Amino acid sequence: MTESKELQAKEKLEAAVPAEQTKPGPVFTPNVDIFETEMEITMLADIPGVKAEDLVIDLRDDILTFTGEVKPVVRSDAEDILIEYQVGSYHRQFNVAETIDQNKIDASLNNGVLRLILPKIEKAMPRQITVKAG
Secondary structure (H helix, E strand, O other), rough: OOOOOOOOOOOOOEOOOOOOOOOOEEEEOOOOOEOOOOOOOEEEEEEEOOHHEEEEEEEEEOEEEEEEEEEEOOOOOOOOOOOOOOOOOEEEEEOOOEOOOOHOEEEEEEEEEEEEEEEEEEOOOOOOOOOOOO
């Protein structure tokens, strides 16, 4: 028996929001990949449909939060036949370690992927100590 290699659509997971919402609509938990090098941590978050002006990234009390809103597509010249894409908000939070230089965190949004670069502070970066003879 061979395994099917078909592309499988992954359902959006609704987030368990800790507080009552002030606006209607679902809140989704975006998928995030995290990579670490000696110099930085890179986070890639899938937030399709979010525009830069609808994305808020907040850092306070060592908690990095990002929230993005997907607005519905409105077309006055067409009739909706099938709508499978769910609109709503994306919300995710991360604790930021003391090894991150919080003043140098950088964010970019490209083709529905949020890229956050969290550079490490200099003393947290590994280094090799030179041994002097004599």
